[in-house]
Amino acid sequence: MSREEWRGFGVFIEQDEGVVEETSLEILGRIRELADKYNIKITSFVLTDDINRIIDKIRYYGSDEIVYAENSLFKTYLSDVFSTALYRLVSKYRPRYLLLPATRNSRDLAGRLAIMLRTCLLAHVISIDIDPETMRMNAAVPGFGGNIAAVCECVTMPEMATVSPGVFTPKIRKDIEPKLINESDLTKDLKTSMRKISRTSVARPDISRSEKIVVAGAGCIKDLELIKRFAKIIGAEYAVTRPVADAGLAPRDLQVGSTGISLKSKLVIVLGASGAPHFVSGIRDCGTVVSVNIDPDAPIKDFSDLFVVGDLYDIVKKLIDRLGG
Amino acid sequence: MSPEPVYIVTMKVVPKTEEIRFDPVTKTVDRSKATNEINPADKNALEEALKLKDKYGGKVIVLSMGPPFFEPFLRTALAMGADDAILISDKALAGSDAYVTSMVLAKGIQKIGGATLVLCGEESSDGSTGQVPPGIATWLGYSLATFVSKIISLDLENKKVVVRRTIKGGYEDIDLPLPAVLAIELGINTPRFPDFRRKRWAEKEYKMTIWNIHDLGLKPEEVGLTGSPSRVKTLIELKPPERMRKIITDPDQAVEEIIKIIKSIK
Numbered sequence: 106m107s108r109e110e111w112r113g114f115g116v117f118i119e120q121d122e123g124v125v126e127e128t129s130l131e132i133l134g135r136i137r138e139l140a141d142k143y144n145i146k147i148t149s150f151v152l153t154d155d156i157n158r159i160i161d162k163i164r165y166y167g168s169d170e171i172v173y174a175e176n177s178l179f180k181t182y183l184s185d186v187f188s189t190a191l192y193r194l195v196s197k198y199r200p201r202y203l204l205l206p207a208t209r210n211s212r213d214l215a216g217r218l219a220i221m222l223r224t225c226l227l228a229h230v231i232s233i234d235i236d237p238e239t240m241r242m243n244a245a246v247p248g249f250g251g252n253i254a255a256v257c258e259c260v261t262m263p264e265m266a267t268v269s270p271g272v273f274t275p276k277i278r279k280d281i282e283p284k285l286i287n288e289s290d291l292t293k294d295l296k297t298s299m300r301k302i303s304r305t306s307v308a309r310p311d312i313s314r315s316e317k318i319v320v321a322g323a324g325c326i327k328d329l330e331l332i333k334r335f336a337k338i339i340g341a342e343y344a345v346t347r348p349v350a351d352a353g354l355a356p357r358d359l360q361v362g363s364t365g366i367s368l369k370s371k372l373v374i375v376l377g378a379s380g381a382p383h384f385v386s387g388i389r390d391c392g393t394v395v396s397v398n399i400d401p402d403a404p405i406k407d408f409s410d411l412f413v414v415g416d417l418y419d420i421v422k423k424l425i426d427r428l429g430g
Numbered sequence: 431m432s433p434e435p436v437y438i439v440t441m442k443v444v445p446k447t448e449e450i451r452f453d454p455v456t457k458t459v460d461r462s463k464a465t466n467e468i469n470p471a472d473k474n475a476l477e478e479a480l481k482l483k484d485k486y487g488g489k490v491i492v493l494s495m496g497p498p499f500f501e502p503f504l505r506t507a508l509a510m511g512a513d514d515a516i517l518i519s520d521k522a523l524a525g526s527d528a529y530v531t532s533m534v535l536a537k538g539i540q541k542i543g544g545a546t547l548v549l550c551g552e553e554s555s556d557g558s559t560g561q562v563p564p565g566i567a568t569w570l571g572y573s574l575a576t577f578v579s580k581i582i583s584l585d586l587e588n589k590k591v592v593v594r595r596t597i598k599g600g601y602e603d604i605d606l607p608l609p610a611v612l613a614i615e616l617g618i619n620t621p622r623f624p625d626f627r628r629k630r631w632a633e634k635e636y637k638m639t640i641w642n643i644h645d646l647g648l649k650p651e652e653v654g655l656t657g658s659p660s661r662v663k664t665l666i667e668l669k670p671p672e673r674m675r676k677i678i679t680d681p682d683q684a685v686e687e688i689i690k691i692i693k694s695i696k
């Protein structure tokens with residue numbers, strides 16, 4: 106039943122060992138609005154080792170149909186089999202717009218798929234719209250450290266994009282009962298040429314929506330424990346700038362900025378960070394920004410509500426004393 | 431005996447992000463005041479290639495697509511230790527997106543005769559699509575690992591490479607068949623400095639290979655803006671909100687002020 110034309114929305118529902126990627130549900134939240142406005146169908150694509158493990162976590166987020174393939178190879182991401190499998194599903198269902206989360210694994214997947222489908226791919230977009238005249242998808246692609254964006258469109262089909270995490274909000278839609286379609290037969294013969302030797306992964310809280318955050322910049326490297334203690338005392342989550350993560354002193358998942366997470370906290374306290382563009386794009390949406398820097402001319406000054414010139418250890422110790430840590 | 435390994439490092443020259451300005455009137459990016467540099471992650475990719483060469487032998491070739499002003503930067507890469515540098519340069523390439531860029535680089539790699547490993551940066555600091563490495567792998571049918579933080583081992587005999595790649599919440603070690611494309615994470619190593627004597631050779635003696643699109647068997651309409659499936663409609667500045675910029679230099683006053691702010695957040 107292959108369709109003649111490219112029609113409707115397609116969304117890739119990323120999962121890893123049964124844990125559904127929130128960004129996929131966020132995408133559904135946004136495109137459901139567009140789908141209702143323009144009367145467009147939404148097809149979700151799922152690759153999983155066991156659909157029963159995840160179906161209840163994805164069923165009522167606005168999909169009109171959920172097309173899935175089960176295969177034991179789909180337990181965790183494998184670049185070669187995932188790209189071939191999704192290529193087959195997409196070639197059969199032919200969605201005009203195809204959206205994937207801009208996570209590491211789905212960016213890997215989307216980058217391959219776009220070439221296999223000989224089509225365009227807009228990277229980690231932060232908005233999705235449809236131009237009512239041409240019906241083309243318009244999406245904003247951030248570049249230059251996340252401070253400038255290009256509004257782009259595709260002239261080939263499917264019109265693909267990866268979507269940045271945390272931009273949209275998932276919405277439960279119990280009123281739409283999606284049709285479940287099993288396409289496991291399409292992926293039965295898949296084999297991988299890759300082998301996973303080991304995996305070390307710890308579930309970490311998603312701090313992109315935490316209310317209070319303390320960010321440790323490179324100026325904190327001498328004593329990160331003190332910063333963590335301070336964060337704990339004030340009930341804040343702890344995050345870092347890129348050099349701190351690069352040095353292996355904190356996991357990537359705690360890194361703020363254009364190649365990390367974007368924060369939406371009410372308060373962020375930035376300690377010993379200079380305020381480079383790739384970093385400040387990650388605190389743009391925060392409420393109040395307080396920063397401490399020994400350099401009175403550090404660029405972070407311009408991105409702060411309160412800019413303290415001084416030694417961060419001095420200030421943090423004083424704060425801990427006052428707050429009784 | 432397996433043949434000598436060939437490591438191809440893809441390298442782009444980018445304007446320094448801090449020095450880019452946006453002109454809100456003309457809606458264009460003003461790069462004129464920005465100095466250029468080798469894309470930071472590509473320097474890390476080059477360092478990985480040089481380390482592999484030190485350990486397993488072989489040849490390191492830098493491959494770049496861009497205007498002629500890229501040339502001196504590729505000479506820096508030669509001075510750091512690369513054996514060869516090839517610049518793909520053609521007016522028709524202007525405006526190429528990741529689809530075209532990955533296709534052109536893949537053609538370049540084929541013309542070189544293929545590679546054991548292609549090492550790219552995880553993303554470019556200006557375009558930052560991260561799509562070029564998966565694109566190259568797909569055009570060439572090579573295996574792929576993105577967000578690589580460590581190359582654990584290279585087994586030339588059995589044609590395998592073992593890498594560590596960053597995933598949500600941690601990392602995974604995977605084994606993939608050669609030839610492979612690896613997208614190297616920014617900051618995973620400290621790139622070596624250019625060697626003084628190599629620098630003289632690179633700047634004075636080395637004759638760089640320049641290819642145009644005809645050398646790669648491509649037609650003008652297949653590349654550049656016309657060949658690219660994505661189009662930029664307009665540029666917008668993502669302005670940070672205006673901040674109060676209150677400055678305090680007295681530590682005790684600062685502490686009082688910070689505590690007041692913390693307590694006001696409920």
Ligand SMILES: Cc1cc2nc3c(=O)[nH]c(=O)nc-3n(C[C@H](O)[C@H](O)[C@H](O)COP(=O)(O)OP(=O)(O)OC[C@H]3O[C@@H](n4cnc5c(N)ncnc54)[C@H](O)[C@@H]3O)c2cc1C
Nearest residue numbers: 322323324346347362363364377378379381383384399417
């Ligand atoms: C493609 C690309 C992507 C990038 N993505 C990111 C990203 O997502 N996130 C990110 O953070 N960076 C990113 N970067 C790196 C970014 O450009 C900066 O290098 C980085 O943000 C700097 O981190 P920092 O401010 O902690 O360190 P530095 O720039 O080294 O600043 C340290 C600051 O600490 C101050 N300091 C030192 N000691 C003290 C003290 N005792 N008391 C008070 N102040 C002190 C110094 O005055 C200085 O201002 C990226 C770069 C590239 C090229």
Ligand SMILES: Nc1ncnc2c1ncn2[C@@H]1O[C@H](COP(=O)(O)O)[C@@H](O)[C@H]1O
Nearest residue numbers: 440441495550551553554559560561562
């Ligand atoms: N014009 C280019 N010439 C050579 N390599 C490139 C070019 N564009 C991108 N690359 C490579 O692809 C990586 C990812 O770039 P991007 O997909 O633009 O984020 C870069 O780090 C480079 O290694």
